[in-house]
Amino acid sequence: MVDSDPLLRLINIKKYFPVRKGLVFQKDIGQVKAVERVSLDLYKGETLGVIGESGCGKSTLARVIVGLIDATSGEARYRNRVISTKMPNSMRKMIQLVFQDPYSSLNPRMRTRRIIEEPLRIHSKLTTKEKHEKTELIMESMGLSKDDLNKYPHEFSGGQRQRIGIARALILDPEILIFDEPMSALDISIQAKILNLLKSTQKEKKLTYVFISHDMSVIRYISDHVAVMYLGHIVELAPKKMLFEDTMHPYSISLKNAIPVADPNAIKQRILLKGDIPIVVETPHGCPFQSRCSLVRSICLKEKPELIARRNNHFVACHLCN
Numbered sequence: 001m002v003d004s005d006p007l008l009r010l011i012n013i014k015k016y017f018p019v020r021k022g023l024v025f026q027k028d029i030g031q032v033k034a035v036e037r038v039s040l041d042l043y044k045g046e047t048l049g050v051i052g053e054s055g056c057g058k059s060t061l062a063r064v065i066v067g068l069i070d071a072t073s074g075e076a077r078y079r080n081r082v083i084s085t086k087m088p089n090s091m092r093k094m095i096q097l098v099f100q101d102p103y104s105s106l107n108p109r110m111r112t113r114r115i116i117e118e119p120l121r122i123h124s125k126l127t128t129k130e131k132h133e134k135t136e137l138i139m140e141s142m143g144l145s146k147d148d149l150n151k152y153p154h155e156f157s158g159g160q161r162q163r164i165g166i167a168r169a170l171i172l173d174p175e176i177l178i179f180d181e182p183m184s185a186l187d188i189s190i191q192a193k194i195l196n197l198l199k200s201t202q203k204e205k206k207l208t209y210v211f212i213s214h215d216m217s218v219i220r221y222i223s224d225h226v227a228v229m230y231l232g233h234i235v236e237l238a239p240k241k242m243l244f245e246d247t248m249h250p251y252s253i254s255l256k257n258a259i260p261v262a263d264p265n266a267i268k269q270r271i272l273l274k275g276d277i278p279i280v281v282e283t284p285h286g287c288p289f290q291s292r293c294s295l296v297r298s299i300c301l302k303e304k305p306e307l308i309a310r311r312n313n314h315f316v317a318c319h320l321c322n
Helices: 058-066 112-123 128-141 146-150 158-170 188-205 216-222 240-245 250-257 298-302
Strands: 008-021 027-042 047-051 073-078 095-098 176-180 208-213 225-230 233-239 308-311 314-316
Touching: 008 058, 027 058, 027 073, 027 233, 047 058, 047 216, 058 095, 058 176, 058 208, 095 158, 112 128, 112 146, 112 158, 128 146, 128 158, 158 188, 188 216, 208 216, 216 240, 225 240, 225 250, 233 240, 233 250
Parallel strands: 047 208, 047 225, 095 176, 176 208
Antiparallel strands: 008 027, 008 073, 225 233, 233 314, 308 314
């Protein structure tokens, strides 16, 4: 059972970045439309998977949700309270971010204990003994020992570093964790261990995840709902089973086809992408996917498709998916 009200709500989120020219008198010559009209609800205990190519706006959306940057327009809400760069610490500590690169997200000059305890120094009034006890418990839950607390980041493997990053995010007992490509720097065997750890931790602590990745197989394993992003837009949104069994948008189909299949005789619905992702400053009129879609029609060049329900809880932004 889920709460009747969403834990996290995104309402028509837009995030534009100005493009300037000139060294001294910088003049705005355009805008990078990183996120364009994103709306969705996420309930307690659920995992939303967000997938798309590099540059589609996934990480920008994550930073809006965490409150690192403000949206150009629209609102992100946590328990019906507006998320912003000026939100109070009592609210900020409930939404934590796990970064992509475990090698650069940890301070190489700090020992592990100091890295994990740092959020407690800012957001809590615990005694030194209480901080140490909580840090040791969280390290143990991540499969690391107390002896590891005295080590520096360079003494760990990539998978262990990512566990430390997760422990740092969990130390404040947040309700929402945002994972920004957390598996991209890890090999396959380590990925499986981390994903299983995340699923067991979510079940134990009743956490809510937003999991960002470009790997469709990872999204398929960990998510309850999946949002497919292209050029700042959500082009398909559905429960995981529905999206993978009845993929509708041409872009989503091409991503699903990229998942390796062990059976060499398996037949796939092939939709090959042509060209590269367009420059975001020059977003095309009509459908944002038109320049790479092999099924493009005249209406796709003129009108931008709305993200509407084609079937129950299955939303698609495509003129061809009626």
